Amino acid sequence: xxxxxxxxxxxxxxxxxxxxxxxxxxxxxxxxxxxxxxxxxxxxxxxxxxxxxxxxxxxxxxxxxxxxxxxxxxxxxxxxxxxxxxxxxxxxxxxxxxxxxxxxxxxxxxxxxxxxxxxxxxxxxxxxxxxxxxxxxxxxxxxxxxxxxxxxxxxxxxxxxxxxxxxxxxxxxxxxxxxxxxxxxxxxxxxxxxxxxxxxxxxxxxxxxxxxxxxxxxxxxxxxxxxxxxxxxxxxxxxxxxxxxxxxxxxxxxxxxxxxxxxxxxxxxxxxxxxxxxxxxxxxxxxxxxxxxxxxxxxxxxxxxxxxxxxxxxxxxxxxxxxxxxxxxxxxxxxxxxxxxxxxxxxxxxxxxxxxxxxxxxxxxxxxxxxxxxxxxxxxxxxxxxxxxxxxxxxxxxxxxxxxxxxxxxxxxxxxxxxxxxxxxxxxxxxxxxxxxxxxxxxxxxxxxxxxxxxxxxxxxxxxxxxx
Amino acid sequence: xxxxxxxxxxxxxxxxxxxxxxxxxxxxxxxxxxxxxxxxxxxx
Numbered sequence: 001x002x003x004x005x006x007x008x009x010x011x012x013x014x015x016x017x018x019x020x021x022x023x024x025x026x027x028x029x030x031x032x033x034x035x036x037x038x039x040x041x042x043x044x045x046x047x048x049x050x051x052x053x054x055x056x057x058x059x060x061x062x063x064x065x066x067x068x069x070x071x072x073x074x075x076x077x078x079x080x081x082x083x084x085x086x087x088x089x090x091x092x093x094x095x096x097x098x099x100x101x102x103x104x105x106x107x108x109x110x111x112x113x114x115x116x117x118x119x120x121x122x123x124x125x126x127x128x129x130x131x132x133x134x135x136x137x138x139x140x141x142x143x144x145x146x147x148x149x150x151x152x153x154x155x156x157x158x159x160x161x162x163x164x165x166x167x168x169x170x171x172x173x174x175x176x177x178x179x180x181x182x183x184x185x186x187x188x189x190x191x192x193x194x195x196x197x198x199x200x201x202x203x204x205x206x207x208x209x210x211x212x213x214x215x216x217x218x219x220x221x222x223x224x225x226x227x228x229x230x231x232x233x234x235x236x237x238x239x240x241x242x243x244x245x246x247x248x249x250x251x252x253x254x255x256x257x258x259x260x261x262x263x264x265x266x267x268x269x270x271x272x273x274x275x276x277x278x279x280x281x282x283x284x285x286x287x288x289x290x291x292x293x294x295x296x297x298x299x300x301x302x303x304x305x306x307x308x309x310x311x312x313x314x315x316x317x318x319x320x321x322x323x324x325x326x327x328x329x330x331x332x333x334x335x336x337x338x339x340x341x342x343x344x345x346x347x348x349x350x351x352x353x354x355x356x357x358x359x360x361x362x363x364x365x366x367x368x369x370x371x372x373x374x375x376x377x378x379x380x381x382x383x384x385x386x387x388x389x390x391x392x393x394x395x396x397x398x399x400x401x402x403x404x405x406x407x408x409x410x411x412x413x414x415x416x417x418x419x420x421x422x423x424x425x426x427x428x429x430x431x432x433x434x435x436x437x438x439x440x441x442x443x444x445x446x447x448x449x450x451x452x453x454x455x456x457x458x459x460x461x462x463x464x465x466x467x468x
Numbered sequence: 469x470x471x472x473x474x475x476x477x478x479x480x481x482x483x484x485x486x487x488x489x490x491x492x493x494x495x496x497x498x499x500x501x502x503x504x505x506x507x508x509x510x511x512x
Contacts (some may be wrong), residue, residue: 080481
């Protein structure tokens with residue numbers, strides 16, 4: 001499938017099934033648009049008429065362009081057919097019951113009470129609780145036992161606020177380090193925190209043991225403190241920003257993400273991204289709020305249009321910063337055209353409910369953190385294993401081809417069919433879709449590809465290349 | 469004149485020939501709310 005769009009002065013052609021990206025002039029853009037459905041002579045004549053008066057558009061020039069398009073098609077770089085459907089599911093079948101990543105809910109409690117929290121202020125609509133070391137240890141053993149030949153195993157410390165159970169986090173990591181050599185595994189730990197409890201001990205520990213830290217900040221003080229408040233209603237900004245700055249500096253400015261949420265209150269979220277950059281943070285992720293349409297914080301259809309414009313503003317500003325030698329990273333604009341995911345990964349998606357699961361403080365297993373607390377999505381537990389095979393099979397069949405709405409979508413092999421949790425919350429089915437999410441995703445991909453095209457044209461090295 | 473510039477990209481058809489599964493689980497990366505498989509890197 002071919003997707004064509006114009007952005008920031010570039011005419012861009014994506015051959016989505018080969019992964020090829022072409023930057024073309026307007027004549028080639030028009031010719032590619034008509035190539036499959038219009039007879040060659042008719043197409044050339046129509047373009048001669050459209051571009052009459054232009055010295056560089058002659059019949060022989062257009063025939064050369066037509067030949068170039070044929071060459072690209074024959075080389076498998078244009079009009080590549082979507083022949084991957086038979087492979088959908090084979091990767092997961094081949095992987096068997098392999099599990100390679102766990103989201104460890106070490107704390108179902110929080111010291112902030114953000115009203116938009118998808119986890120219901122950390123309690124997931126259930127009891128407060130902290131994971132014991134015994135449960136954490138068993139979770140790691142469960143992961144190793146089910147990881148097959150996979151070497152890289154990922155564990156995210158999540159909550160609630162995981163630093164409210166910091167001693168257990170340290171014990172779990174120490175246990176992992178004690179077994180990884182014997183088990184031939186490489187544990188990669190990440191930590192998602194609101195920052196309130198960061199101190200020198202946490203910084204030293206995180207910088208030694210965490211391959212990535214995700215730091216929650218919504219941007220401008222008035223935006224952050226509107227919703228990210230403690231139980232006395234006090235904003236968190238003044239407490240957490242200095243702590244985050246200290247932690248990031250101690251990490252050498254690498255391997256972290258400032259992770260914000262934008263809501264109906266700030267669809268102009270680029271101002272929050274730029275504010276975080278002004279604070280000295282360069283690794284940034286800003287996400288639309290997850291919630292029900294009737295929630296006060298949820299984005300409206302009008303907001304979605306504003307956000308799409310904001311994504312374009314952000315991409316152009318990031319290019320400006322690259323030119324000035326002060327680049328920032330935006331998670332969704334990290335698109336590695338040369339070393340991105342293989343087709344199997346693109347088809348199979350994030351691994352929710354198959355190779356990725358969430359563990360509650362009591363050891364219950366859920367498909368991912370966004371399903372925790374919804375009893376019908378309980379897969380089993382770490383002591384007795386998976387006992388809801390039908391549910392796991394349902395997630396196993398969740399792939400880029402599982403949704404009818406995705407069949408004619410150019411972004412199918414970029415989003416892998418989208419987030420099952422978003423689909424479920426929007427439609428009641430894990431194979432449903434969340435349409436506003438689709439719109440935003442497509443805009444982000446268009447912006448990210450445009451940035452790669454611009455970097456190529458201008459000889460800029462994007463920040464990802466510099467980090468390698 | 470050359471009207472089409474093709475960027476160097478990983479060929480997905482070629483990648484079908486050789487799914488190791490060692491790449492990072494996308495939801496663990498940063499956002500935790502909207503899967504970004506396309507934002508991942510091959511680790512092999």
